[in-house]
Amino acid sequence: MNPNEHNPRFKRLVNTADMMFWKFGIRRITIDELCLEANISKMTFYKFFENKIELAKYILEKKMDEGIIKYRQIMDTDIPFTKKIAMSVKLKMEQTENLSQEFLTDVYRNPDTELFEFFESRKNDFLNEILNDYSKAQKSGHLRKNLKPEFILYFLNHMFEMAKDEELYKHYDNAQELIMELTNFFFYGIMTEKNGRKKST
């Protein structure tokens, strides 16, 4: 809800920064460079943002909000819960793939912890929302009762590391196959029988 959201210079700046931060990380990009590329003067930059970190924060916030919105769209749709899980796993998978290592590295290693704290706090809000959704699903009988929602989150996060594990990958023909295996494992692992589990395989 930035009041400058429709200002063409503002948009140009944010888009340029988004692209460049994503590609090179935050610390490698100078404000002068951004202004040159976005074709605005430095004074205009400082009209919009206090400094580079605030700009990065704005971009990060936007990206995270997009993810949350997509997640909520899935959860609010009137489809079976099993389908919701499958779709949200797929969503997280895609988002993990699109993640820029350069951007994230700078978020985590930024000397002052500002960006990092901002990111972590937002991430926690999001995780709590997911946790809440899973808890509700558990109460309404969609998920196994003898399963801590925190474990689900933990497993979900580690799924993506597993998807990149060389040792594990060896046993599959391609990445897609391994991802399917993990998703299925997760899927059947959390569901109650009536909601997705096969009685025997």
Add this chain to the structure above:
Amino acid sequence: MNPNEHNPRFKRLVNTADMMFWKFGIRRITIDELCLEANISKMTFYKFFENKIELAKYILEKKMDEGIIKYRQIMDTDIPFTKKIAMSVKLKMEQTENLSQEFLTDVYRNPDTELFEFFESRKNDFLNEILNDYSKAQKSGHLRKNLKPEFILYFLNHMFEMAKDEELYKHYDNAQELIMELTNFFFYGIMTEKNGRKKST
């Protein structure tokens, strides 16, 4: 033929620099960063290279030499000349694809013209070698006589721009198809009839 070629620290440094320059360009990478990443001390860096530009020059030279060697391998093989042309076009195509825009931008925009001049001079040597090969082929009747070898080079260079032209690309289903079209056009355009041209299509 650097005497340090087999020194593990030297190798680590060069490999790290290769990767990082390729990804981020030269100017964005500091010597400290390279040393940290390659796990060597700064003093060791300066044992191997006078400065960052010399290191970049070494890497650029290596990359260009690799290309030239591959080209010569093709030209020295005992295969029909038509095949040689097709293979060397494919080689150039691949090399153009692998080109790092970040690396090249820094080569061209480096404030002191050192790297640029080094690159251009090497490139010219290479172009002359190709020119020479085409001239010989022309004399031995593999190429049309009424065709300046310089035109071939010019066309070859512009083929790769054409391959990326949005307007042109529209008319093809995929990139491969357009590339084939261009290669064939080039191929039949330079050959004498007996060496590749179809009498009618």
Add this chain to the structure above:
DNA sequence: AATTAATTATACAAATATAGTATAAAAATA
């Protein structure tokens, strides 16, 4: 057309980052 507002261009001081060197300690090698 005159006034007002927004944007740029330029220059600048202060802060920060980087390059390159000197030195002593530590590690590896002979």
Add this chain to the structure above:
DNA sequence: TATTTTTATACTATATTTGTATAATTAATT
């Protein structure tokens, strides 16, 4: 052990970057 290589640290001189102040341009509004 003696010798060589490598590192760690500290430091100076540059170079770069930040953030601001100012006047000049440009665009928008009255």
